[in-house]
Amino acid sequence: MKVAIVGGGAAGMMCVATILEEHKNDVEVFLIEKNVLLGKKVIISGGGRCNVTTGIEDLKLVLSKYPRGSKFLQSAMHRFSPVQVRDWFENHGVPLKCEDDLRVFPVSNDGHDIVGVFEKIFRNSKIDLLFKHNMKNIVKEKNKFIISFKEQKDLEVDKVVMALGGQAYRQTGSTGDGYSILEKLGHKITELAPSLNSFLTQEKWPKELSGLSFEKATIKVKGQKKYQFTGPFLFTHTGVSGPAVFALSSLIAFEKYDKQNPLGILIDVLPDLSLDNLFLELQNLREENLKKTFKNTLHKFLPMSLTEKICENLQISFDKKNVEMSKKDLRIVVEYVKAIPLTVIGRGVGDEFVTAGGVELSEVDPKTMKSKIVPGLYFGGEILNIDGFTGGFNLQASWATGRAVGLALGE
Numbered sequence: 215m216k217v218a219i220v221g222g223g224a225a226g227m228m229c230v231a232t233i234l235e236e237h238k239n240d241v242e243v244f245l246i247e248k249n250v251l252l253g254k255k256v257i258i259s260g261g262g263r264c265n266v267t268t269g270i271e272d273l274k275l276v277l278s279k280y281p282r283g284s285k286f287l288q289s290a291m292h293r294f295s296p297v298q299v300r301d302w303f304e305n306h307g308v309p310l311k312c313e314d315d316l317r318v319f320p321v322s323n324d325g326h327d328i329v330g331v332f333e334k335i336f337r338n339s340k341i342d343l344l345f346k347h348n349m350k351n352i353v354k355e356k357n358k359f360i361i362s363f364k365e366q367k368d369l370e371v372d373k374v375v376m377a378l379g380g381q382a383y384r385q386t387g388s389t390g391d392g393y394s395i396l397e398k399l400g401h402k403i404t405e406l407a408p409s410l411n412s413f414l415t416q417e418k419w420p421k422e423l424s425g426l427s428f429e430k431a432t433i434k435v436k437g438q439k440k441y442q443f444t445g446p447f448l449f450t451h452t453g454v455s456g457p458a459v460f461a462l463s464s465l466i467a468f469e470k471y472d473k474q475n476p477l478g479i480l481i482d483v484l485p486d487l488s489l490d491n492l493f494l495e496l497q498n499l500r501e502e503n504l505k506k507t508f509k510n511t512l513h514k515f516l517p518m519s520l521t522e523k524i525c526e527n528l529q530i531s532f533d534k535k536n537v538e539m540s541k542k543d544l545r546i547v548v549e550y551v552k553a554i555p556l557t558v559i560g561r562g563v564g565d566e567f568v569t570a571g572g573v574e575l576s577e578v579d580p581k582t583m584k585s586k587i588v589p590g591l592y593f594g595g596e597i598l599n600i601d602g603f604t605g606g607f608n609l610q611a612s613w614a615t616g617r618a619v620g621l622a623l624g625e
């Protein structure tokens with residue numbers, strides 16, 4: 215049996231490794247990759263450190279980190295959970311570490327080590343690694359698939375695994391080529407949108423705080439209770455970013471927002487302190503330090519740069535004394551600190567990490583990743599309508615679905 219795996223990214227590599235290691239039968243494997251190397255995106259992931267999976271062990275909790283695809287992923291994740299993924303890489307010679315925020319990385323902090331595992335497996339196996347093969351189309355003729363390329367001659371195989379990724383960070387090779395080919399084969403592709411992106415804001419003042427970060431902030435969409443997230447947060451030269459912003463962007467991946475239709479967000483940089491408690495604490499401090507400046511009193515709760523920006527935004531002069539601040543003034547400050555308003559006018563251009571949307575999941579068998587529409591066709595990774603938050607969840611989904619296909623192909 216001839217099998218072509220199209221895409222040498224996370225899912226494709228795991229699929230091939232699984233076929234090679236789990237089924238020593240007569241599967242002839244062709245791994246098709248348009249780049250000259252494997253796992254280009256995996257190498258740059260996690261800022262080059264590769265956040266390979268999550269340290270969360272409770273599968274229910276892990277699955278809750280996927281705004282799209284969590285139910286579909288259940289079976290694949292049970293068979294290749296984050297714990298098993300960690301064991302797999304460690305058993306293949308890559309020691310891993312779990313950081314305090316439960317992100318798992320190679321101890322070396324080098325994504326090359328993750329891809330190196332696959333290079334080693336493939337080097338020692340009989341497999342056709344077709345680099346610089348840019349797949350152009352796939353046609354099904356009777357029981358065979360004919361794969362055509364931009365330059366090389368056609369390849370005829372019995373089964374095809376589509377592991378072409380999404381269309382984020384296109385410079386890595388994932389340019390969304392699979393979607394139109396799959397539509398021609400009869401599959402539905404759901405609406406596509408960037409996800410895990412930063413926000414551009416209409417207000418220019420975040421630029422002056424660029425780089426200022428908070429371990430914990432709650433960000434919500436104004437007037438929409440269901441869209442909120444608490445996590446690390448940071449101001450950038452164009453707006454706001456960080457895991458909490460990425461997660462919120464993922465929850466609202468399909469909302470339309472731009473200069474004409476801006477989106478109001480509210481940022482609470484002190485989420486562990488209730489509005490009333492902050493008010494009381496600030497009021498007590500004010501009374502104990504009547505002759506001191508209000509700016510210095512507010513600074514007890516916030517970094518000075520943000521304190522000054524808040525004073526500026528609320529037109530409180532830097533030398534205004536506590537004694538000059540009325541209860542009403544304090545209330546206004548507290549309400550502002552607990553819900554700093556910003557106007558989002560767009561996504562950070564080209565900086566999204568994943569594509570939300572993809573192959574309609576009801577057309578795919580969740581156990582085997584087999585197409586229910588085209589016999590002999592399989593899927594793995596981000597090309598499916600699956601995407602998760604930051605924290606290792608997207609690679610985890612690619613490992614798990616890639617492995618599910620690999621296991622199924624040998625059965």
Ligand SMILES: Cc1cc2nc3c(=O)[nH]c(=O)nc-3n(C[C@H](O)[C@H](O)[C@H](O)COP(=O)(O)OP(=O)(O)OC[C@H]3O[C@@H](n4cnc5c(N)ncnc54)[C@H](O)[C@@H]3O)c2cc1C
Pocket residue numbers: 220221222223224225226246247248249252253254255256258259260261264265266267347348349350377378379380382383386387388389390391392566567568594595596597605606607608609610612
């Ligand atoms: C900057 C960045 C950082 C990230 N960091 C993390 C992280 O730390 N942890 C995490 O969990 N997730 C992270 N992600 C997301 C994660 O990398 C992806 O979700 C994951 O790599 C998807 O795997 P995949 O196998 O589906 O696709 P990909 O890894 O994108 O692989 C698809 C492959 O298919 C090839 N291909 C595409 N079209 C063709 C064609 N026509 N012919 C031949 N080959 C083709 C591409 O060249 C590519 O090599 C990050 C993403 C980005 C952009």
